[in-house]
Amino acid sequence: MIPANRALAFLLIVSALAGCGGPRAVTGLPGSATGGASSAVVPIYLATSRERSDNPALPYSAGRSQELAFAEFDIGIPAGHRPGRVETSGRVPDPARHFTALAYAPIADRRAFIDALDAALEKRKPESREIFIFVHGYNNNIAESLFRNAQLTHDYEMGSVSVHYAWPSGASIPLYVFDRDSAIVGRVGLAETIEIAAQTKATRIVLLGHSMGAYVVMEALRDLAMSGRGRTLKRLGGVVLAAPDIDIDAFQSQADDIGTLPQPFTIIVSRRDRALGFSRRIAGGHPRVGSGSDIAFLQSRGITVLDVSDIDGGSHGVFASSETLMKLIDNSRLMRATLEDEQTAMSPTALAASAAAVEGATSLTVFLPARLIGRLAAVPPAR
Secondary structure (H helix, E strand, C coil), X not given: CCCHHHHHHHHHHHHHHHCCCCCCCCCCCCCCCCCCCCCEEEEEEEEEXXXXXXXXXXXXXXXXXXXXXXXXXXXXXXXXCXXXXXXXXXXXXXXXXXXXEEEEEEECCHHHHHHHHHHHHHCXXXXXXXXXXXXXXXXXXXXXXXXXHHHHHHHCCXXXXXXXXXXXXXXXXXXXXXXXXXXXXXHHXXXXXXXXXXXXXXXXXXXXXXXXXXHHHHHHHHHHHHCCCHHHHCCEEEEEEECCCCEHHXXXXXXXXXXXXXXXXXXXXXXXXXXXXXXXXXXXXXXXXXXXXXXXXXXXXXXXXXXXXXXXCCCCCHHHHCHHHHHHHHHCHHHHHHHHCCCCCCCHXXXXXXHHCCCCHHHCEEECCHHHHHHHHCCCCCC
């Protein structure tokens, strides 16, 4: 039996990992939202390995399904939205004040999902036909993870067709181990979701995994590589792992099994990430990739590392909440070169000048892959 003080300490640890408190968010379905109007609407296409739920406010549960379900949501962004935040309600959302699901339509099957994605892609210019797949982290219900995807899409002005992959998180503070097991269960569904995106008319597919969701991403990439579906991996035009809650040795094993990682491959780390510090304690002291414990190894595997320790507090969710990063990605040649077009090497002077153009961005440290460091060294300094 765990002594009361140790049990309390454990709950404090997992509470910090959760990063949220109070009533859990609800979608606002079916038509239960009241009040004003949303200021913007973000369509989100859902692929999920969660079981369907009888609760209309949360149409998918924490139960694990062996088959993917598909749907389309229209997520309303509140008029008073502050960039980087997800304003939610645990009762009856007001669309003027809270993220709200304004519409929900199940999609019958895989073929119909591909057709829906193609129809959305065709509404965009050929050069903008990109699919953005977001994979949420630990302790998220379906509303919270959908809303985070919508917030990222809206605040970063992505312009992509946004696909949300929801694996069966328990959405409960004490269920860290349940979520870790669910991440393993969810890898097959994510691998299938990536395959589906690869069968569309998208010109580019970008994959972002946060926290424990990064573990799901690596396991899905590993599953694709080891089952002879390497052609699907080649359709990925970029992978980003934000604050990955992955043991560094486990990551090395995953990377070895994958072989050649999709490019560009970027990891966002922070030495100030308290959540990953607690995760390390739970794991017996083993370092997490997202803490930036072995950047040299990551560089050797062709990975770009963004150290955000000194950006807007460097918290576990800074990738989504930082207005500095939003401005940097919107305006800076640095981020475009790092995350989008690494084939064009920039001189260190040009990189520094790009970062300096955004207030606060000079605190960002970029560790380029080893192969690019050699190319940059060959670039004559700017005059």
